[in-house]
Amino acid sequence: MMSTTAVTDLKRQGFRQWLSLVYFTLKNAYFGWTFFLPSFVLIMAQMFTAAAIYYLMGRLVDPGAASDVASYHMGYGTYIVTGVMFNLILSTTLSAYHQAWLSGYWATQFDTYLQHPGGVTAYLAGSVLFDYLISLISTVIYVIVGIGLFGITIDVPNLPVVLVILVLGIFSLTGLGLLGASTFSLLNAKQQGQNPVDWLVGFGVALLAGVYFPPAVLPNWLQHVGRWLPQTHAIRAARLALNGQSGLTAHGMRDDLLYLVVFGAVTLPIGMLAFAAGLRRAQRQGTLTRWS
Amino acid sequence: MAVNAATPDPERFAVEVYGVRKRFISREGLPLGWGFGDAHWIISSLIKYRQERQWKNAVDGVDLTVRRGELLGLLGPNGAGKTTFLRCLATLLRLDEGSAFVNGYDVVRQPDEVKLSMNLIGSGQWSAFDWGLTVRQNLHFFGTLYGIAKAERNRRIDETLEWLGLTGRAKDKPPTLSAGERQKMLLAKAFMVRTPVFFLDEPTVGLDPDGAHQVREFITRELIGSGTSGILTTHRMDEAEDLCARVAIMDHGRVVAIGTPLELKKTVGERSILEIRARRVPRDALQTLRTLPGIRTAVVAPAGEEGLEESVRLHCEDLNGTAGRVADSLASAGIAVSSIETTQPTLEDVFIALTNKRIAQ
Numbered sequence: 001m002m003s004t005t006a007v008t009d010l011k012r013q014g015f016r017q018w019l020s021l022v023y024f025t026l027k028n029a030y031f032g033w034t035f036f037l038p039s040f041v042l043i044m045a046q047m048f049t050a051a052a053i054y055y056l057m058g059r060l061v062d063p064g065a066a067s068d069v070a071s072y073h074m075g076y077g078t079y080i081v082t083g084v085m086f087n088l089i090l091s092t093t094l095s096a097y098h099q100a101w102l103s104g105y106w107a108t109q110f111d112t113y114l115q116h117p118g119g120v121t122a123y124l125a126g127s128v129l130f131d132y133l134i135s136l137i138s139t140v141i142y143v144i145v146g147i148g149l150f151g152i153t154i155d156v157p158n159l160p161v162v163l164v165i166l167v168l169g170i171f172s173l174t175g176l177g178l179l180g181a182s183t184f185s186l187l188n189a190k191q192q193g194q195n196p197v198d199w200l201v202g203f204g205v206a207l208l209a210g211v212y213f214p215p216a217v218l219p220n221w222l223q224h225v226g227r228w229l230p231q232t233h234a235i236r237a238a239r240l241a242l243n244g245q246s247g248l249t250a251h252g253m254r255d256d257l258l259y260l261v262v263f264g265a266v267t268l269p270i271g272m273l274a275f276a277a278g279l280r281r282a283q284r285q286g287t288l289t290r291w292s
Numbered sequence: 293m294a295v296n297a298a299t300p301d302p303e304r305f306a307v308e309v310y311g312v313r314k315r316f317i318s319r320e321g322l323p324l325g326w327g328f329g330d331a332h333w334i335i336s337s338l339i340k341y342r343q344e345r346q347w348k349n350a351v352d353g354v355d356l357t358v359r360r361g362e363l364l365g366l367l368g369p370n371g372a373g374k375t376t377f378l379r380c381l382a383t384l385l386r387l388d389e390g391s392a393f394v395n396g397y398d399v400v401r402q403p404d405e406v407k408l409s410m411n412l413i414g415s416g417q418w419s420a421f422d423w424g425l426t427v428r429q430n431l432h433f434f435g436t437l438y439g440i441a442k443a444e445r446n447r448r449i450d451e452t453l454e455w456l457g458l459t460g461r462a463k464d465k466p467p468t469l470s471a472g473e474r475q476k477m478l479l480a481k482a483f484m485v486r487t488p489v490f491f492l493d494e495p496t497v498g499l500d501p502d503g504a505h506q507v508r509e510f511i512t513r514e515l516i517g518s519g520t521s522g523i524l525t526t527h528r529m530d531e532a533e534d535l536c537a538r539v540a541i542m543d544h545g546r547v548v549a550i551g552t553p554l555e556l557k558k559t560v561g562e563r564s565i566l567e568i569r570a571r572r573v574p575r576d577a578l579q580t581l582r583t584l585p586g587i588r589t590a591v592v593a594p595a596g597e598e599g600l601e602e603s604v605r606l607h608c609e610d611l612n613g614t615a616g617r618v619a620d621s622l623a624s625a626g627i628a629v630s631s632i633e634t635t636q637p638t639l640e641d642v643f644i645a646l647t648n649k650r651i652a653q
Contacts, residue, residue, distance in 0.1 A: 017439050024436055031424035109422070114384050115412055116437045117404035285316065286376070286385045 018118045025126020026133075032107075033134075047138050051145035054080050055152075068214035072239050079239070081146060083211040085139045086238050089166060090231050091202060092135045093173040097181035097275070098195040100127030105190065110288045120279070120288065124181075161241045161248055165257070169234030172260040175267030176201060182271075182278030185287060205231045233259045302396025306489050306521030307358035307381065311390035314351040314373075314380050314545075350376040352545035353390070358489075358523060363516050365536030366525040367639060369649070373545035374525040375414070378491045381523070382412040395488050408438070410522075411487045413478045415494040421466045427453070427477060428462040434481045445484075452480045456510075472503035479510055490515055490522035496531065504531075511535055529639040541643055548646045553639055560637040560645050563588065566606040566615060569630040570622070573602050577625040581606065584621060586614045591644050601630060605644060 034040045058077020061069075069079045104110040104123050113119030146152040156162060180197030183189040189196065205211060208218065208226030215226050226232045233256035240253060248257065282288045298310045351373045358364045366374050379385045381392055383403040392399045395409035421430050428449060435445035453459045456476045466474060475495065482490060492511065496504035512535065515522065526532050532539050533553045540550040549556055573592055581590040581604070589607040608614045615632055622629050643649075 020436055020439075024433055028422050028425065028433070031422070031429075035424040111414075112421075112437070115382060115407055117407050119407075119437070280386075283384070284386045286379060289379075289384055 014118075018122050021113070021116070021119065021122035022126040022129070025123050026130050029127060029130035033130075044141075047141045048145055050084075051081070051142040052149060054084055054142075055146060055150045059150075068216040071214075073243050074239070077150070078152065079214075080212055081142055082239055082242055083235055085142050086166070086169070086235050087205060087209070087211045087231060088138055089132070089135045090169050090173055090234060091198075091205070092131050093170045093177045094180065094201060095177070095195060095198045096128040096131035097124065097177045098184060098189070098198065099131060100124045101181050101184045102190070102192060103127060105184070105288065105290065108290050111290065114288055156242055158241055158247065162238055164248065165234060165237045165241055165260075168257055168260040168264070169230065169238070171268070172230035172234065172264035173267075175264060175269070175271030178271030178275040179267070182274035185278035185282040185285075186274065201229065201231075204229055208232065210235055230260055230263045233257075298391050298393075300393035300396045300398070302393070304360060305357045305393075306360050306362070306395060307356075307364075307523065308393040309354055309356050309381070309390070310392070312351055312354045312377070312380060312387055312392050313349060313389035314376055314385060315347045315349045315388050317347060349545050351380060354542075354545070354547050356540055356547055356550060358521055360521055361516075361519045362521055362538065363511070363536050364523050365532035365539040366523055366542055367527075367529065367532050367539055367643065368525075368542035369527070372542045374542055375493055376545075377542070378412060378414075378493050378523065378525060381406075382410060382491055383407055384412070409487055410489040410491060411482050411485055412491045413482055413493065413495055415475075415497040421474070421477065423466050426463050426465055427458060427469070430466070430477065431480055431484060435484055438485045438487075440484070448484045452483045455483065456480055472499050472506075475499055475503065475507065479507065483510070483514060486518075486520075488520065490520055492522060492524045494525055494527065496526070496528070508535060533639060539639060541639070541646060543643075543647050549642060556639060556642045557637045560607075560641050563607045563609065563637070563641075563645065564611045565635045565637055565641055566608055566611070566618065566632060567635045568604040568606065568618065568622070568632050569601045570604070570627050571601055571630075573604050573622075573627060574625070577622065577627055578604065580621055580625070581618060584614070584617050586610045586612075586617075589644055589648055591649055605641065607641065607644060 033043075055077050058075060058080055061076040069076050072079060074082070101124065104113070104120070104127065109123055110120060113123040176197050180195040183194070183196055187196065193199075204225070208215065208222060209229050209231040210226070211231070215223050215232060218226065237253050237256040237260075240250075241247075247253070279288075298308065300308050354373075354377060356364070366377070368374050376385065380387050381394055381399060383399050383406050387400060394406045397405040397409060399406050422433065425433065431449045431452065432445060435448065440448065450459075453462055456479065458473065458476060458480065461469060461473060466477070469477070475498070479495070495511070496507050499507060508531065511524070516535070524532070524535060536553075538550065538552055539556060540547045541556070542548065549559060551559075578590055578592055581587060586609050587606055588609055590604060592602055592604045606614075606618065611634060615634075619629065619632060
């Protein structure tokens with residue numbers, strides 16, 4: 001029988017134990033992803049198809065026809081693919097926390113994880129990491145399709161700068177992601193597609209943030225609205241950095257990065273507070289678990 | 293949150309509960325099917341927000357202790373608050389009032405220690421298994437959760453699978469297992485981890501008689517036999533009586549009686565019990581029985597799973613002539629009775645005497 005000393009010893013394993021739980025969650029998510037083989041194959045095929053569609057759309061546009069795109073020193077195909085790739089990772093930040101909460105609840109994983117110290121946070125961390133991993137796989141597929149089928153050349157002279165922009169983009173949106181996740185409990189948003197933050201911000205991004213076309217083609221007032229979105233700044237900065245046009249300290253880039261930092265610094269504490277309040281409320285009401 | 297200043301005595305008690313209260317807000321949202329699509333939850337939330345809060349006490353001032361090495365039975369009908377109570381002790385729910393200690397740890401202030409001290413095994417909780425993992429991988433997962441080293445984990449898994457007769461299913465995934473085998477997987481978790489305290493929430497529900505017998509055998513041999521302490525919730529009187537040294541009876545969130553089965557039966561006092569078996573006893577006939585002289589209570593249990601007969605238990609002050617009057621009354625109502633027998637009080641009779649209803653209701 002386990003004595004109270006053994007319990008204390010077990011608790012001392014703390015962070016190491018938590019990391020092993022995160023790792024296990026990741027592994028389980030992978031098993032879950034590949035569990036239904038036909039579905040897994042279809043998902044992979046869809047990723048390839050989506051990448052091919054964007055490259056083909058790029059071929060349809062005459063380089064001279066998109067003068068706003070030309071200012072980035074890239075063809076429309078590369079423009080749209082870079083936008084989609086970055087937006088994929090940024091939108092993962094926006095949706096992954098709510099998604100992790102949903103799967104923990106509906107797949108009854110919280111029933112098990114809640115019974116262990118740090119279990120819920122380990123589950124959420126593992127699930128969110130797995131979502132990033134899937135986004136990463138998608139971006140790799142975009143690159144593979146680009147090189148293999150459309151003969152594009154990849155030349156990223158300042159990869160570290162691109163990575164810094166990516167990290168800042170993720171930082172700027174994490175608060176909103178956590179805020180969205182908290183609605184599971186605070187607003188009872190327990191179904192897929194009910195995350196209101198994802199609704200509002202995600203809807204605006206496709207139109208305003210320059211993922212598919214330069215914001216310069218939008219009416220002035222919409223451009224103004226688009227400037228509030230961190231994605232607009234992150235994607236623009238990433239495109240400029242990708243082809244080596246701008247370093248971190250270049251004038252336009254600096255403003256974009258500063259916006260990302262400020263936006264993240266303001267929204268992250270709000271998101272964390274809302275998330276903690278949501279967890280507390282769920283535990284008070286017992287709405288983290290379904291069966292036990 | 294009001295928490296009293298109770299001091300735990302972990303040397304004597306595995307579980308101590310003082311004045312625990314857990315309440316929920318009861319509010320009705322928008323009925324499903326009103327056709328608002330994705331906007332349904334927003335409108336529903338607004339409606340709930342505007343409603344007046346109505347609180348319902350799911351656990352209402354419970355006081356009890358579980359001694360070291362003791363398995364306490366918690367008996368009560370559906371909705372009595374048994375599962376909510378266990379979830380409070382397992383830190384899955386926050387207490388609203390009172391204080392509780394598991395293995396000497398405060399469930400509010402030391403939730404991590406409580407989690408590591410206990411194992412909650414719920415009926416139907418097998419849905420919490422990872423269905424993409426094999427039986428063996430799931431057990432590895434449980435072992436990892438409790439920080440058991442890999443070599444030791446493998447040893448315990450082999451031992452557990454063999455004991456529960458699941459060795460041949462080690463590479464299978466949960467969807468391919470029977471309900472009984474899944475329930476065994478839950479017990480395998482308990483077998484592997486061996487925490488000092490167990491909470492078993494209706495562990496035999498949904499199992500066939502053989503499966504239920506195996507589970508009871510496991511509880512007797514591996515948990516009670518090893519000096520482990522815990523709480524077992526059940527609807528089944530025989531199970532509580534067989535496995536538990538003491539039984540607490542719960543109704544509407546309150547513990548209405550606690551003691552050994554013998555002590556509890558004595559509380560039925562001078563009442564004698566008549567049991568009637570009939571194909572169907574209409575409610576008006578039941579009402580008539582209640583008005584007969586010498587009868588204090590008459591409660592019916594609907595036809596059970598076998599669906600054959602209803603059983604009516606009559607609590608009588610005096611048996612003299614009562615059986616005859618009952619038989620006459622039923623005959624005049626045209627009810628064909630299979631048997632009328634006097635029986636010894638059971639734990640169910642204790643419950644009937646306390647609440648005027650049957651646990652099975």
